[in-house]
Amino acid sequence: MDLENQKRVMEFAEKYGPENLVIILGSAEGEAAGIAAETVTAGDPTFAGPLTGVQLGLRVYHVCEEEIKNEIDPDIYDEQISMMEMVLDIDDIVSEMTAIRDEFCKY
Amino acid sequence: MKSVITWASYVLVHTPDMVIANGSTQTTERIVNPGSEYLQQLPKHIRSYESALSYPPNRCYIGDITPAELGAMEQPYYENGIENAERFSKFGEIMPQDEFYLLIQACDSFDLVFLEENFVKTTKEKLSKHPLMREDILNRIKDGTSKEEIERFINEEHAEGLYIKGEAVGFVKRAHDVDTNLSAHIMLENLVSKASSVLSLLHTMDKSGVDPSEIEYVIECSEEACGDMNQRGGGNFAKAEAEIAGLLNATGSDLRGFCAAPAHAMVTAASLVKAGTFKHVIVTAGGSTAKLGMNGKDHVKKGLPVLEDMVAGFSILVSRDDGVNPYIDLEHIGRHTVGTGSSPQAVTSSLVLHPLQSANLRIPDIDKYAAEMQNPEITKPAGAGDVPLANFKMIGALAVKEGQLERKELNSFIEKHGMQGWAPTQGHIPSGVPYVGFAREALLSGEIKNAMIVGKGSLFLGRLTNLFDGISFMMLPNKGLEEEKQFDDKKLRLMLADALRKFAQSLGGEGE
Amino acid sequence: MSLLEDKKVIIVGDRDGIPGPAIEACMVGTGAEVVFSSTECFV
Numbered sequence: 060m061d062l063e064n065q066k067r068v069m070e071f072a073e074k075y076g077p078e079n080l081v082i083i084l085g086s087a088e089g090e091a092a093g094i095a096a097e098t099v100t101a102g103d104p105t106f107a108g109p110l111t112g113v114q115l116g117l118r119v120y121h122v123c124e125e126e127i128k129n130e131i132d133p134d135i136y137d138e139q140i141s142m143m144e145m146v147l148d149i150d151d152i153v154s155e156m157t158a159i160r161d162e163f164c165k166y
Numbered sequence: 167m168k169s170v171i172t173w174a175s176y177v178l179v180h181t182p183d184m185v186i187a188n189g190s191t192q193t194t195e196r197i198v199n200p201g202s203e204y205l206q207q208l209p210k211h212i213r214s215y216e217s218a219l220s221y222p223p224n225r226c227y228i229g230d231i232t233p234a235e236l237g238a239m240e241q242p243y244y245e246n247g248i249e250n251a252e253r254f255s256k257f258g259e260i261m262p263q264d265e266f267y268l269l270i271q272a273c274d275s276f277d278l279v280f281l282e283e284n285f286v287k288t289t290k291e292k293l294s295k296h297p298l299m300r301e302d303i304l305n306r307i308k309d310g311t312s313k314e315e316i317e318r319f320i321n322e323e324h325a326e327g328l329y330i331k332g333e334a335v336g337f338v339k340r341a342h343d344v345d346t347n348l349s350a351h352i353m354l355e356n357l358v359s360k361a362s363s364v365l366s367l368l369h370t371m372d373k374s375g376v377d378p379s380e381i382e383y384v385i386e387c388s389e390e391a392c393g394d395m396n397q398r399g400g401g402n403f404a405k406a407e408a409e410i411a412g413l414l415n416a417t418g419s420d421l422r423g424f425c426a427a428p429a430h431a432m433v434t435a436a437s438l439v440k441a442g443t444f445k446h447v448i449v450t451a452g453g454s455t456a457k458l459g460m461n462g463k464d465h466v467k468k469g470l471p472v473l474e475d476m477v478a479g480f481s482i483l484v485s486r487d488d489g490v491n492p493y494i495d496l497e498h499i500g501r502h503t504v505g506t507g508s509s510p511q512a513v514t515s516s517l518v519l520h521p522l523q524s525a526n527l528r529i530p531d532i533d534k535y536a537a538e539m540q541n542p543e544i545t546k547p548a549g550a551g552d553v554p555l556a557n558f559k560m561i562g563a564l565a566v567k568e569g570q571l572e573r574k575e576l577n578s579f580i581e582k583h584g585m586q587g588w589a590p591t592q593g594h595i596p597s598g599v600p601y602v603g604f605a606r607e608a609l610l611s612g613e614i615k616n617a618m619i620v621g622k623g624s625l626f627l628g629r630l631t632n633l634f635d636g637i638s639f640m641m642l643p644n645k646g647l648e649e650e651k652q653f654d655d656k657k658l659r660l661m662l663a664d665a666l667r668k669f670a671q672s673l674g675g676e677g678e
Numbered sequence: 679m680s681l682l683e684d685k686k687v688i689i690v691g692d693r694d695g696i697p698g699p700a701i702e703a704c705m706v707g708t709g710a711e712v713v714f715s716s717t718e719c720f721v
Contacts, residue, residue: 061718064716064718068688071688079684079685080687081682082687082689082690083688085692085695085697086549086692090549106199122696127681127682131708132707135703136704138509138511139701140509140696140704142564142567143563146559507703508700510697510700545720591721593721624693624719627719632715
């Protein structure tokens with residue numbers, strides 16, 4: 060994850076409390092989603108950014124996962140996201156995200 | 167009047183040492199994590215020139231094999247190089263790093279680039295055999311300096327080293343003691359961009375058959391900024407490059423728009439020609455040192471060679487109608503507007519669907535789409551997926567949503583209307599334009615009846631807006647000069663004028 | 679209780695997936711407050 064984004068995540072976790080934050084991703088691939096999810100839960104796996112070694116354990120979802128999709132106004136979802144369900148490998152994204160949450164999410 | 171594409175050149179430079187010394191992933195890592203495992207492992211993953219030369223996606227970029235031929239080849243490409251690959255090709259060449267350092271010096275107008283004396287001697291002999299290196303370009307190369315001087319400038323004077331296999335053979339010094347906009351780092355970046363663009367300009371002038379003196383305007387569309395602290399992006403790369411390339415009757419300017427800039431530049435060039443402002447306009451860009459080894463961490467981690475070791479360039483000549491070459495359809499341009507928004511379907515609608523609707527066409531009516539043509543072998547290990555494939559899927563998915571395609575036809579649509587990506591991840595380089603050369607040939611031979619070039623850009627990276635951007639245009643076959651029609655128009659006008667005159671005379675009587 | 683209601687949301691979109699502003703538009707009516715939205719680019 061971009062170093063500046065990691066910095067922001069860390070600042071907001073301090074400001075609002077990690078239990079009040081939800082991270083929503085738009086990654087194109089399961090693997091990239093998994094790495095971003097790992098970064099905000101277990102720490103930056105690439106050892107490059109401010110979240111290296113920081114285990115925030117935040118709630119993190121991809122916007123196409125059912126948990127998030129169910130909370131979005133269906134008309135807005137259709138207009139903004141739905142076409143990408145034909146483009147992205149949703150099953151792969153869901154399995155990567157679920158695995159990371161099961162292991163590292165604290166909330 | 168139509169604006170036609172007379173020629174398109176594509177060049178690559180293999181720059182393995184620049185990956186380590188200048189790529190932003192590596193320079194950042196040296197600051198954040200100087201002793202990292204990655205920096206230690208990286209040199210073991212650097213490719214040889216021969217390996218880069220035979221690499222199928224590189225062969226495709228310089229026009230040696232077509233995208234279809236590339237798509238049919240065995241993967242991984244880095245293990246299945248093309249045998250007996252040659253340096254020069256139909257569209258351009260793959261230049262080795264040592265000769266490129268001399269070309270960088272030839273492109274230096276401010277005495278900033280210095281090279282070691284023995285290195286100059288041996289390499290100048292090589293470069294002087296280059297078929298396109300004119301005497302006046304070779305004469306710009308200086309005799310050379312000592313190793314001690316090179317070490318001193320790198321260690322004490324903030325110069326950027328130029329290396330061959332890790333050994334310093336030269337340096338680029340800073341152009342100002344205080345102004346960071348003229349630092350050695352930025353001067354090197356800009357000179358690399360300039361030199362790689364000049365190389366592609368030389369190829370275009372050689373192969374297009376147009377005399378360099380006929381070029382009236384150059385539009386440069388890379389992603390670098392040239393200027394000092396009082397005008398940080400002042401420019402003008404275009405004119406600086408035209409000077410070295412010997413385009414004496416040209417002026418020019420720079421056009422920026424992140425990765426979408428080349429497509430914007432093509433539309434601008436075609437408009438200038440169609441309006442009759444200029445007869446020949448060249449759209450050109452060199453490559454980016456910052457993006458070298460951008461995804462190197464993932465390549466090293468997964469045991470791949472570092473595949474982002476190529477600086478790229480291209481130059482496309484847009485000319486007034488010759489009745490033969492394919493033309494750019496300026497009546498139906500796709501634009502991502504401020505109001506479009508960022509949702510992928512809105513972006514794809516603006517860039518693809520809307521211009522087609524205005525031309526009474528449907529998405530499947532376009533034979534070939536070229537959006538972002540990045541080589542997936544570079545992006546997939548980094549978790550960015552197959553970018554061209556994702557673009558073709560988006561276009562196909564939009565056709566499904568619009569009822570122009572059956573859902574079950576999506577995969578065959580992608581296969582038929584898309585193609586395998588081949589371009590190096592050099593930012594603006596992959597965005598639509600790598601296909602222009604192939605599209606020109608396929609339209610000339612009648613293999614395809616139309617193509618759409620889509621440029622997209624990530625404006626948000628500049629932190630001035632959250633907006634996306636993009637522009638698209640169609641390339642169509644030329645059905646010959648419109649002389650016949652012009653003759654008829656003229657004849658008709660004369661007949662009409664004659665009749666009116668006679669009518670007026672009959673009204674006014676004979677007595678005037 | 680819903681996942682997003684009264685939560686602070688950070689959006690990390692992807693240029694080649696779903697961009698940040700598209701996700702941001704989806705947060706309307708969910709009861710979440712978007713505190714930061716960005717889009718990453720791997721190419």
